[in-house]
Amino acid sequence: METIKANAAFLCNYEVMQILQQLKDNTQKKHKRESSLATVTYETIHYLQDSDCKNQSAQSIHKFLEAMKRFKLTKTEKLMMVNTPPRTELEIQLIVQESEERLTDEEVQSIIAIANEYLPVTNIT
Template structure:
C-alpha cells in the first residue's frame, strides 16, 4: 500500500468513529461486506466506543479547540488532548513538549479546567 497524501488531514478519535460507523452502516445495508474490512471496522468502532470519544460531539470539540487558541500549542498537541483529555498536570507534561517552559502553572490549571468543561470524563476509562 502506498501513501498518496501524507498528513492530508488529522482526525480525532471521535471523527474516526463517526466515519467508521457510517461505513459500517452503509456496508451492512448493501450486504457487500468485505471480510477483513468489516472486521477492522467493527474492531476499531468497538475499541473507540470504550474511549473518551464516546461522550464527545462535534460541538464540544469545536468549542474546546476555540478555547485552546489562546495557548501556544501545536495541532498535534491539541489533537492528543481531544483524543486523551488530560486530567492532571502530569498528563499535560506528557502531551505538551517542554510544557514547563511553554505553559505557566496557571495556564496548566486553565487547560485542565477547559478539558473538564468541554470534554467531560466518561464512566468508561
C-alpha cells in the same frame, strides 16, 4: 480504501469513529476482502466506544479547540488533548513538549479546567 494525501489532515478519535460507523452502515456486500474490512471496522468502533470520544460531539470538540486558541500549542498537541483529555498536570507534561517552559502553572490549570468542561470524562462500567 486508499490514502491519497498522507498527513493532509489529522482526525481525532471521534471523527474516526463517525467515519467508521458510516462505513459500517453503508457496507452491504460480503466479499472476502470486505469481511476483513468489516472486522477491522467493528473492532475499531468497539474500541473507540470505550474511549473518551464516546461522550464527545463535534460541537464540544469545536468549543474545546476555540478555548485552546489562547495557548501556544501545536495542532498535534491539541489533537492529543482531544483524544486523551488531560486531567492532571502530569498528563499535560506528557502531551506538551517542554511544557514547563511554555506554560505557566495557571495556564496548566486552565487547560485542565477547559478539558473538564468541554470533553467529559468517560464513565467506565
